[in-house]
Amino acid sequence: MDLWKKINNQLEDKNITIYELTKKSGIAQNTLYELKSGRVSDLRFKTICKIVDALGIGLDEFRSK
Numbered sequence: 001m002d003l004w005k006k007i008n009n010q011l012e013d014k015n016i017t018i019y020e021l022t023k024k025s026g027i028a029q030n031t032l033y034e035l036k037s038g039r040v041s042d043l044r045f046k047t048i049c050k051i052v053d054a055l056g057i058g059l060d061e062f063r064s065k
Contacts, residue, residue, distance in 0.1 A: 004035045006062050010055050024054035
């Protein structure tokens with residue numbers, strides 16, 4: 001499963017919009033839209049840490065399986 005699908009699943013489970021996630025995490029909204037569109041396939045570790053902290057989950061949720 002790709003990174004966007006994992007993030008999107010968490011957003012849906014927690015009923016959070018991309019906008020809300022960017023406000024909670026402090027990352028640019030454009031970053032997530034580029035990931036969603038496929039223009040970017042990976043994010044920096046620091047960015048992923050901000051996302052998981054904002055979602056209240058652990059990094060293990062995003063490990064490849």
